[in-house]
Amino acid sequence: MNVRAHMSMLFHLDKCIGCHTCSIACKNLWTDRKGAEYMWWNNVETRPGAGYPTQWEDQEHFHGGWVYDGNGDGKPGKLRLRLQSRAGGLAKLFFNPDLPSLEDYYEPFTFRYGDLFNAPEGDDQPTAIPISQVTGRPLDIESGPNWDDDLGGSPLYAASDPNRRNLSPEVQEALSEVERVVFNYLPRICNHCLNPACVAACPSGAIYKRVEDGIVLVNENKCRGWRMCVAACPYKKVFYNWSTGKSEKCILCFPRMETGQAPACAHSCVGRIRYMGVLLYDADRIEAAAAVPDDRLLDAYMDTILDPFDPEVIAGARANGIDDGWIAAAQKSPVYKFAKVWKIALPLHLEYRTMAMMFYIPPLSPVMSTLENALTRLDINTEVEDFELLERLDAARLPVQYLANLFSVGDEQVIRRILRKMYAVRLYMRRKTVEGVMDDATLALLAGAGCTPEEAEAIYQLTTLPHVNDRFVLPPYHREMAVETWKDPLAHKGEVGIGYIQPPKRGD
Numbered sequence: 001m002n003v004r005a006h007m008s009m010l011f012h013l014d015k016c017i018g019c020h021t022c023s024i025a026c027k028n029l030w031t032d033r034k035g036a037e038y039m040w041w042n043n044v045e046t047r048p049g050a051g052y053p054t055q056w057e058d059q060e061h062f063h064g065g066w067v068y069d070g071n072g073d074g075k076p077g078k079l080r081l082r083l084q085s086r087a088g089g090l091a092k093l094f095f096n097p098d099l100p101s102l103e104d105y106y107e108p109f110t111f112r113y114g115d116l117f118n119a120p121e122g123d124d125q126p127t128a129i130p131i132s133q134v135t136g137r138p139l140d141i142e143s144g145p146n147w148d149d150d151l152g153g154s155p156l157y158a159a160s161d162p163n164r165r166n167l168s169p170e171v172q173e174a175l176s177e178v179e180r181v182v183f184n185y186l187p188r189i190c191n192h193c194l195n196p197a198c199v200a201a202c203p204s205g206a207i208y209k210r211v212e213d214g215i216v217l218v219n220e221n222k223c224r225g226w227r228m229c230v231a232a233c234p235y236k237k238v239f240y241n242w243s244t245g246k247s248e249k250c251i252l253c254f255p256r257m258e259t260g261q262a263p264a265c266a267h268s269c270v271g272r273i274r275y276m277g278v279l280l281y282d283a284d285r286i287e288a289a290a291a292v293p294d295d296r297l298l299d300a301y302m303d304t305i306l307d308p309f310d311p312e313v314i315a316g317a318r319a320n321g322i323d324d325g326w327i328a329a330a331q332k333s334p335v336y337k338f339a340k341v342w343k344i345a346l347p348l349h350l351e352y353r354t355m356a357m358m359f360y361i362p363p364l365s366p367v368m369s370t371l372e373n374a375l376t377r378l379d380i381n382t383e384v385e386d387f388e389l390l391e392r393l394d395a396a397r398l399p400v401q402y403l404a405n406l407f408s409v410g411d412e413q414v415i416r417r418i419l420r421k422m423y424a425v426r427l428y429m430r431r432k433t434v435e436g437v438m439d440d441a442t443l444a445l446l447a448g449a450g451c452t453p454e455e456a457e458a459i460y461q462l463t464t465l466p467h468v469n470d471r472f473v474l475p476p477y478h479r480e481m482a483v484e485t486w487k488d489p490l491a492h493k494g495e496v497g498i499g500y501i502q503p504p505k506r507g508d
Contacts, residue, residue: 002283003306003316005326005475006194006214006357007252007276009266010335010345011187012463013363014422015273018185020044020146022265022274026189029264030251035243037108037133040145041250042265045186048158048175048402049148053104056236057162057349063098064234065197065352070293077291079353083201083232093203098231106143108133134242152183163405171399182398184363186406187273189265190237190250191348191356192216194286194304198249201232206247212477214357215254220246234352262472276472277333278326279357280306280313290353294409297350304355305340308333329475334462335359342459344418346407362403362415364422417450424449425456 026042045051059065063082070077084092092098111128119126132139148157155176158164164172192209196216199207206222207229209215218229218238225245229238238249253263257276261267266274281304289300306313308330317327330336338345338361345359400412400419408414424446431442446456462470 001306001312001316003280003313003320003322004211004214004283005317005322005330006192006279006281007257007475008192008214008279008333008335008357008359009189009252009263010275010277010338010359010361012273012275012361013184013186014361015271015463016044016185016187016363017271018044018046018149019270021268021270022187023145025264025268026250029253031248035241036239036248038102038105038145039239039241039248041237041239042187042189043145045146045188046149046152046157046183047186047406048152048161048164048183050157050160051186052145053100053236054143055104055160055162056100056234059234059352061098062100062231062234062236064232064236065354066195066290068291068293068353077293079195079287079291081197081200081232082234083197083228089201089203089228092228093226096227096231099227100230100236102134103143106145106147107139109139109141150183163402165405166401166410167399171401175399175402184398186348186360187265188235188237188348189358190216190252191235191354191358192250192252194281194283194355194357195290195353197232197234197352197354198229198238201228202226203228207238213252213254213257215252216249217251217254218247218249220244220248223247234349234354235356257474258477260474262474266472272466272471274471275334275338275466276474277335278308278330278473278475279333279336279339280308280317280322280327280330282306286355290355294351295411297353297409298346298411298414301347301350301355302340305336307340308336323476323478325476329473332473334466334471334473337458337462342421342455344421344459346414346418348407350407351409360407361422362407362418363398364419364426421449421451424451425459428453428456429460 023040023042023044027040030041031037031039040052043052051057055061059082065082066079067082068077068079083089083098109130110133112131113128116126116128130139130141131137148154151157153176158176164175167175192215194214196207196209199209199216203226204222204224206219206224208217208219210217223246225240225247227240227247229247230236230240238247240246241248253261253265256263256267262274262276266276285304289297289304292300308314308327314327318324335345339359345361347356347359350356400415401410403415404410404412428442428446431438443453446453451459
């Protein structure tokens with residue numbers, strides 16, 4: 001067992017209001033400079049929708065992430081980069097057709113504000129025309145990072161969402177009608193994956209995953225601007241700075257975390273949807289967990305995350321130089337509670353097999369309108385007994401299969417279990433706090449969702465009434481113990497799980 005620590009973030013999608021405060025906080029802190037104008041290390045997408053950059057989930061076009069080559073006998077198969085082989089990487093050094101273009105992002109623009117102040121006197125009101133921040137020439141604005149914001153049902157944007165696959169024609173038609181669709185927001189940052197394709201694809205070994213907290217970083221002194229990392233990342237969260245000729249990406253605000261502060265996007269979040277915490281994982285299981293068929297992928301991935309209360313895990317953590325402060329933080333981690341204890345949080349697009357370490361709680365709000373409309377037609381004493389939640393989920397305005405395509409490798413039953421549990425908790429707490437009564441039928445529904453009253457109250461407390469120290473459980477960093485500079489990651493080998501840097505041995 002090779003126990004390591006990882007800083008992870010969780011997004012509670014039921015609480016996101018789509019205000020983009022997180023994106024602006026990140027933009028002002030990290031990418032407000034020449035060459036980074038189009039970069040949004042944090043962005044919030046409307047779903048259904050095309051995302052940013054446009055259709056980033058279409059790996060048949062962009063060829064990001066890993067491909068599983070199973071042998072069909074039930075044994076672990078092999079992984080290979082979808083982007084290229086080693087020889088293919090050499091062929092693409094000077095021309096890479098899999099790179100997103102500026103049109104896939106947007107041409108960054110500003111306005112010529114001087115026209116407002118320097119225009120000659122006249123009868124017309126002067127205006128500030130848009131100009132490109134790349135060329136400085138006048139520009140007709142055609143797109144932007146949130147161009148489809150709140151347009152989840154538009155035929156143009158909803159129709160281009162790859163997650164509509166496997167949906168019936170009737171459901172797809174309903175998703176393309178603005179009046180009938182209920183959309184949700186999807187905040188995204190770099191997932192700081194356990195098996196990052198960007199690290200494996202980098203010819204110069206400039207991208208590495210530092211061992212102390214799992215953050216994936218770019219050493220710009222070694223970066224040669226080949227941009228293989230941009231193409232290989234299936235989430236398209238590595239960007240190329242056209243001014244410096246270097247790649248850049250989210251650094252999870254590690255300078256803030258090293259001083260006990262949450263990342264800027266999490267700190268500024270208006271809806272308080274973000275949680276930060278430590279996860280302990282077994283690095284030796286990564287290769288085997290990533291190389292399994294889709295129907296076993298989620299379970300294999302979750303098995304890599306370890307129980308921080310297990311004495312064997314604690315001993316393994318200490319043996320790897322993880323101090324007791326980090327172990328204590330892992331035991332209090334809200335991410336661990338939501339993902340492993342309560343089992344209501346999932347990674348985004350695990351089928352890319354990069355083993356993303358950011359988690360999402362699927363949104364219940366889009367289904368509530370359907371469920372509660374049905375409840376109003378039922379007698380309060382019989383609504384729990386007569387109301388079958390799983391059947392009503394099929395009538396939800398945001399299809400369960402759509403959420404499954406996002407979060408559970410297409411497995412609807414996983415999403416149904418989570419939504420049922422979340423709804424049961426909501427109904428239980430409503431009975432307790434609003435109506436002041438509790439009946440056997442409500443308790444039966446809670447038990448049927450695999451939840452106890454104690455667990456329901458814990459979920460409610462951490463979801464609705466958390467203190468800032470409950471949402472952000474940050475470990476004590478010891479920079480004098482940092483080891484990321486001891487050994488270069490051999491990222492160019494293209495092996496599963498590469499890019500890790502081993503701790504120095506005593507005497508080194």
